[in-house]
Every structure is written in structure tokens, then in C-alpha cells.
Amino acid sequence: MSHDKMMYVHPAPVRVWHWVNAAGFVLLILTGLQIRFAETFTFFTLEDAINIHNYVGFVVIGIYGLWVSYYFGTMKIKLYFPDLRTFIPDVIRQAKYYGYGIFIGEPNPHVMTPDNKFNAMQKKAYLGLMFVFLPAQMITGLFLWRVKKFEDYISLLGGLKIVDTVHVLLFFFFCAFMIVHFYLATLGHSATAHFKAMFTGYEEHH
Amino acid sequence: MNKKNQGNFLIWGAVVLVVLLACGRASLSYAIENTECMDCHGDESLSRLQSEGMKERLYVDFNKFKFSVHNLNSIGCVDCHADIVALNFDNEIPHPAALAPVNCSGCHTEEGDAYKDSVHKKAGGKGISIPCYACHDYHYITHLDSSSVYERENTFCLKCHNPGNYHDWLPQKDVHFSLVECAVCHAPDTSRHVSLRFFDFVQAKFLEGEEFLQALNTDYDGFMGLVDQNNDNVIDLDEFENMVLLLRQKDAIGTFHGEVVVELTPAVHHINKGKANRECEQCHNPNSAFFQQVQISLNKKDGSRAQYQVDRKVLESYYVNHFYALGGTRVRVLDKIGLVLIFGGISVVVVHLSARILTVPTRRRRSKDRRHK
Incomplete structure (x- = not known):
């Protein structure tokens, strides 16, 4: 493997954010499952599960701050915004690849570069995740962390159960996302290529 | 009146007297009405000095007492302050100055029994009492x-x-x-x-x-x-x-x-x-x-x-x-939605992975063809 085939696509702050966030998600999912289904899951005591969930929640919020600072500070945030002129054909092309081309060995229509590392479907998915779903999950989590403190906002949103419903539905969504995300990460030129890249920062160019 | 009639008269007289006296004694205790107590205890300034020099208020707001659960159940002042059997208004205080503490568990027996073995009762041993x-x-x-x-x-x-x-x-x-x-x-x-x-x-x-x-x-x-x-x-x-x-x-x-x-x-x-x-x-x-x-x-x-x-x-x-x-x-329906989402995610992975495995020969064949070309 020659060095000129390697592309630096994941800068250090992004990698730190990614893995801290990933570990946080795993812990939040485990403790979240126990908090909701205390009668079924007993990984920890419920008291510990709630405390871990709260602390890890703040770590995830904090590391999201790092992500925002890095991407907006360097203006690399544009990586997440699709080109509206080509967005729809790009999505169709990418969907065709995942739904058919990948099975017959066609090349990925999206070629990753440091300035264009996400394909159209990833841009759409991550834009929603990072700007809507994750902030919504953090805000509802914050409200549920101190119900009394935020009771005015909670009432404004329709009550505790409404806030909890949003948090729980997003929780289930993120559980499903983790499964699919992990699988999609195996679709590189080798099953572990994307995982390695997220540790080293370098993606092998093919 | 002959001697026999005289004897009967005396016996019946004595019986009537005893009954009257008994009734009289009974009426003495039952005669203490709440209003009599309120003659003094309705005075907002009524108080006494305790041994520690502190003033103890003895005023009872009858308008509030009227709506108390005891009054609504016809429990009067002397039903609880049971050691007041008579009022003597010749004295400055018409009843004994020092009254026994009210024994609530006299009526509230089960509550009293439950309280006996409680931390609040036990605190009594530490120099404080929580009646x-x-x-x-x-x-x-x-x-x-x-x-x-x-x-x-x-x-x-x-x-x-x-x-x-x-x-x-x-x-x-x-x-x-x-x-x-x-x-x-x-x-x-x-x-x-x-x-x-x-x-x-x-x-x-x-x-x-x-x-x-x-x-x-x-x-x-x-x-x-x-x-x-x-x-x-x-x-x-x-x-x-x-x-x-x-x-x-x-x-x-x-x-x-x-x-x-x-x-x-x-x-x-x-x-x-x-x-x-x-x-x-x-x-x-x-x-x-x-x-x-x-x-x-x-x-x-x-x-x-x-x-x-x-x-x-x-x-x-x-x-x-x-x-x-x-x-x-x-909300249980959210759990069902959650199951659909998670199994949906798993299904996508399983179906896609299975299709990839099943199409391995196709990719190999196409790869060979490309190399031959």
C-alpha cells in the first residue's frame, strides 16, 4: 500500500468526537434500555443506570460542542450540505448503487475526497442527525434530567409525557441507526477499512 | 300513714334520691358544653406563663374548631380533656390548672399501636417527646x-x-x-x-x-x-x-x-x-x-x-x-414503535448482507470478465 494512495479525511477533532460519541451512545443505549425496561434489564441498579445516563448524556452534549466548534470554526460544515442542483440525481444514483450496483460489483458512484467525504445519502442523513435529531435528543434529555427546573418549557411542549415520547422515539431511532451505521461501515473496500480510517484519519483511495 | 306504708315510702324515697343524685352527678359532667369552655378560651388574650417563662396561648378559635373533624363528629372539649369533670366558676380557673395530656390513643387505638414502634415515638428516649x-x-x-x-x-x-x-x-x-x-x-x-x-x-x-x-x-x-x-x-x-x-x-x-x-x-x-x-x-x-x-x-x-x-x-x-x-x-405503544424501528434496522442489515453473500459469485464472475477484457 503506497502512501500516496492514502487520503486524510478524518481530522483528529472529528475522530475524537466520533469515538467519544460512539462510546457515549453505547452507554446511553444500555442505560436507557434499563431505565425504560427496568423490569427486564438489570445491567446496573436503576439508580446507577440513571446516574450513568445523566453523566454520559452531558459528555455527549459536551463533545457535540467540540464537533460544532470544529466544523463551524473551520467552515468544513459545508461537507454536510448537499449541492441542491445535483442532490436528487446524486441520491438516486447512490440508492441504485446500494440497492443493486454493490451486488454486481459496480464501483461506488461517490468518490471520497477530504472536501467531499459524504455521498448524497450520507449528507441528507447526517444533516438531519446532527442538526435536528441529536439536538432534539439532547434538549429533551436535558429537560428530563431536571423536570422541575425546566417545567415551564416542558409545559409549553405539552407535558412531561410528550417530551418523554420525543426522547424515547429518538432513542429507538438511534438504536436502529447504530445497527445500520455499523453495517454500512463494513461496506468499504474491505470490511474493516472505514473502521481503521476512523482511528487513523486516513482512508485508502481506490 | 301506717308503719308499713311509712317504710315503703322511705325505701322508695331513698331509691328516687339515689337515682336523682346519680342523674345529677351525670348531668354535672355532661353539662359542660363547648360554649362554656369558649367563655374563657374564646378570649384571644387568654394565656398562661410556663415554668420556662414562656407564654402559652390558651385561645381556641371556635370558628375553626367548628370545622374540625372532631366537632363534626360531635366530640366535645371534655371528651378529650377527660379529666375535667366539673367547672367551678367560684375559682379563678374553673378546672384544675394542670390537665393531663390528651390521650388520643384512647379512641385511636390502632394508630396508637402503630405509633408505639415508630421512630417518632422512639425519639422520646432522646429527651424529646413527639405527641x-x-x-x-x-x-x-x-x-x-x-x-x-x-x-x-x-x-x-x-x-x-x-x-x-x-x-x-x-x-x-x-x-x-x-x-x-x-x-x-x-x-x-x-x-x-x-x-x-x-x-x-x-x-x-x-x-x-x-x-x-x-x-x-x-x-x-x-x-x-x-x-x-x-x-x-x-x-x-x-x-x-x-x-x-x-x-x-x-x-x-x-x-x-x-x-x-x-x-x-x-x-x-x-x-x-x-x-x-x-x-x-x-x-x-x-x-x-x-x-x-x-x-x-x-x-x-x-x-x-x-x-x-x-x-x-x-x-x-x-x-x-x-x-x-x-x-x-x-406509553406502551412507543415500545411497539421502538421494536419496529430496531427490527427494521436489523432487517435492512440482514437482507442487504444476505444479498451481498448470495451475489458473491456474480461479482467474482464480473471481476474475472473485466480482467479478461
């Missing part, structure tokens, strides 16, 4: 059944205790303090229920029992007949939904708030140190006994309440939006 009236007050005891958690706690536990100092382990302690009565955890022998009260958004207040019934155009006796359509004495989810719709039609727009309170049984006095329930799972679990009993509580003017059984499934609905015990009263 019943330290918590229950002296003369103005009213029904607590319809009181909210705040009212119950302010009247009792918070007089001495500051729970904020002791519950650092408890997540969201302020939420627990405002929605769960202290005794729910601290008197584990007591049964509990969730009490639902209607909060009116327009008037920005909890509706009184009569106001709530007025909105439904019914009364305490007619309420179940109106709401409980299948006559099983339990308001199930559909019936609850219909009741909410009926309220909306009558312009009563609001929501039901829930609180966990104890049944006011004698066992509530049996509170002991270290015996409080500290396992979150006891409550935050859908099988918890804490949520088995759910009631709509409608207060009455005398402080008592009318209670109507509600199916616990109502707690899992969006009609009780401001009461949610994490996990314990969760």
Missing part, C-alpha cells in the same frame, strides 16, 4: 383525604424535616417531593394510590370537587353513573377518554395531574429509620404495586373526598400528561 398533636395540631384537625401532597407534607413532615438535606442520592428529588408523599416510601406497610385531579387551563387552577362535577353537570352520586358506562365501578381508558371529551364539550379544558399518596390508615404512623424504600425499581416498573390503585379524587367541603376507581392503563395514556413515573407508567 400526636405535634404533627396533627390541637383543635383544628381536618380530613386529609383530599389534600394534595404539598398540603399533606406541609402540614406534617415539613414542620420538622427538611427533606432537601437528606435525599442527595435520589435523582430529581424535587420532583419526587412534589409528586410523592413522604410516607409512600417512609411507611412501607401502607397501601398507596395515584390520586388524579383535574387542572383547568382556563382558570389556571385545580378544580374543586363540586366545580369539576358542575362542569360535567352531575353530582357526587351521579358521577359514576355518567362516566362508568359498563357499570363495573372502574373508569377504564375508553370511559376516561369519553369523560375528557365531555369536559371539553363543556368548555373545561385541562389535564389530569397525578400524585402518589398513602391511604390514611393507622399503618401510616409506623415510620422507622432505615426502613424506607430506596429501591427505584420498586416504583419505576410497570408491575409496581404503587400504580395498581388509581383514583379520581374529588374533594368535598368538609375536607373529605369522594374517590372513583380508574383503570391504571389511564396512567399510560396521554390524558395524564404531567404525571410520568419513568418506566413505570410508560
Whole structure:
């Protein structure tokens, strides 16, 4: 493997954010499952599960701050915004690849570069995740962390159960996302290529 | 009158005299009416100096006493202050100056027994004494059944205790303090229920029992007949939904708030140190006994309440939006949506991965073809 085939696509702050966030998600999912289904899951005591969930929640919020600072500070945030002129054909092309081309060995229509590392479907998915779903999950989590403190906002949103419903539905969504995300990460030129890249920062160019 | 008649007359005379005297003695004690006590104790300035030099107020506000649970049950002053058998108004104080402490457990036997083995009674050995009236007050005891958690706690536990100092382990302690009565955890022998009260958004207040019934155009006796359509004495989810719709039609727009309170049984006095329930799972679990009993509580003017059984499934609905015990009263349909999402994610992976495995020969063949070209 020659060095000129390697592309630096994941800068250090992004990698730190990614893995801290990933570990946080795993812990939040485990403790979240126990908090909701205390009668079924007993990984920890419920008291510990709630405390871990709260602390890890703040770590995830904090590391999201790092992500925002890095991407907006360097203006690399544009990586997440699709080109509206080509967005729809790009999505169709990418969907065709995942739904058919990948099975017959066609090349990925999206070629990753440091300035264009996400394909159209990833841009759409991550834009929603990072700007809507994750902030919504953090805000509802914050409200549920101190119900009394935020009771005015909670009432404004329709009550505790409404806030909890949003948090729980997003929780289930993120559980499903983790499964699919992990699988999609195996679709590189080798099953572990994307995982390695997220540790080293370098993606092998093919 | 002959000697025999004279003898009979004397005997009957003596009998009548004894009966009259007996009646007279009885009338002496029963004759002490509350109004007689109030002749002196209705004076706001009535007080006495205690040995420590402190002034003890002896005034009783009769207007408040009138609505006390004891007066409403025809219990008079001397029924409790039983050592006052006669009033002698020739004296400056018409009864003994030092009266024995009121023995509440004389009537409230079971409460007294439960209290005997409680941390509050045991505190007596440490130089302090906590008699019943330290918590229950002296003369103005009213029904607590319809009181909210705040009212119950302010009247009792918070007089001495500051729970904020002791519950650092408890997540969201302020939420627990405002929605769960202290005794729910601290008197584990007591049964509990969730009490639902209607909060009116327009008037920005909890509706009184009569106001709530007025909105439904019914009364305490007619309420179940109106709401409980299948006559099983339990308001199930559909019936609850219909009741909410009926309220909306009558312009009563609001929501039901829930609180966990104890049944006011004698066992509530049996509170002991270290015996409080500290396992979150006891409550935050859908099988918890804490949520088995759910009631709509409608207060009455005398402080008592009318209670109507509600199916616990109502707690899992969006009609009780401001009461949610994490996990314990969760909305079940969300779990089903969650299962669909998670299994949907797994299915995508399994189907895609299977298709990739099944199409390996195709890719190999095409790869070979490309190399040949």
C-alpha cells in the first residue's frame, strides 16, 4: 500500500468526537434500555443506570460542542450540505448503487475526497442527525434530567409525557441507526477499512 | 300513714334520691358544653406563663374548631380533656390548672399501636417527646383525604424535616417531593394510590370537587353513573377518554395531574429509620404495586373526598400528561414503535448482507470478465 494512495479525511477533532460519541451512545443505549425496561434489564441498579445516563448524556452534549466548534470554526460544515442542483440525481444514483450496483460489483458512484467525504445519502442523513435529531435528543434529555427546573418549557411542549415520547422515539431511532451505521461501515473496500480510517484519519483511495 | 306504708315510702324515697343524685352527678359532667369552655378560651388574650417563662396561648378559635373533624363528629372539649369533670366558676380557673395530656390513643387505638414502634415515638428516649398533636395540631384537625401532597407534607413532615438535606442520592428529588408523599416510601406497610385531579387551563387552577362535577353537570352520586358506562365501578381508558371529551364539550379544558399518596390508615404512623424504600425499581416498573390503585379524587367541603376507581392503563395514556413515573407508567405503544424501528434496522442489515453473500459469485464472475477484457 503506497502512501500516496492514502487520503486524510478524518481530522483528529472529528475522530475524537466520533469515538467519544460512539462510546457515549453505547452507554446511553444500555442505560436507557434499563431505565425504560427496568423490569427486564438489570445491567446496573436503576439508580446507577440513571446516574450513568445523566453523566454520559452531558459528555455527549459536551463533545457535540467540540464537533460544532470544529466544523463551524473551520467552515468544513459545508461537507454536510448537499449541492441542491445535483442532490436528487446524486441520491438516486447512490440508492441504485446500494440497492443493486454493490451486488454486481459496480464501483461506488461517490468518490471520497477530504472536501467531499459524504455521498448524497450520507449528507441528507447526517444533516438531519446532527442538526435536528441529536439536538432534539439532547434538549429533551436535558429537560428530563431536571423536570422541575425546566417545567415551564416542558409545559409549553405539552407535558412531561410528550417530551418523554420525543426522547424515547429518538432513542429507538438511534438504536436502529447504530445497527445500520455499523453495517454500512463494513461496506468499504474491505470490511474493516472505514473502521481503521476512523482511528487513523486516513482512508485508502481506490 | 301506717308503719308499713311509712317504710315503703322511705325505701322508695331513698331509691328516687339515689337515682336523682346519680342523674345529677351525670348531668354535672355532661353539662359542660363547648360554649362554656369558649367563655374563657374564646378570649384571644387568654394565656398562661410556663415554668420556662414562656407564654402559652390558651385561645381556641371556635370558628375553626367548628370545622374540625372532631366537632363534626360531635366530640366535645371534655371528651378529650377527660379529666375535667366539673367547672367551678367560684375559682379563678374553673378546672384544675394542670390537665393531663390528651390521650388520643384512647379512641385511636390502632394508630396508637402503630405509633408505639415508630421512630417518632422512639425519639422520646432522646429527651424529646413527639405527641400526636405535634404533627396533627390541637383543635383544628381536618380530613386529609383530599389534600394534595404539598398540603399533606406541609402540614406534617415539613414542620420538622427538611427533606432537601437528606435525599442527595435520589435523582430529581424535587420532583419526587412534589409528586410523592413522604410516607409512600417512609411507611412501607401502607397501601398507596395515584390520586388524579383535574387542572383547568382556563382558570389556571385545580378544580374543586363540586366545580369539576358542575362542569360535567352531575353530582357526587351521579358521577359514576355518567362516566362508568359498563357499570363495573372502574373508569377504564375508553370511559376516561369519553369523560375528557365531555369536559371539553363543556368548555373545561385541562389535564389530569397525578400524585402518589398513602391511604390514611393507622399503618401510616409506623415510620422507622432505615426502613424506607430506596429501591427505584420498586416504583419505576410497570408491575409496581404503587400504580395498581388509581383514583379520581374529588374533594368535598368538609375536607373529605369522594374517590372513583380508574383503570391504571389511564396512567399510560396521554390524558395524564404531567404525571410520568419513568418506566413505570410508560406509553406502551412507543415500545411497539421502538421494536419496529430496531427490527427494521436489523432487517435492512440482514437482507442487504444476505444479498451481498448470495451475489458473491456474480461479482467474482464480473471481476474475472473485466480482467479478461
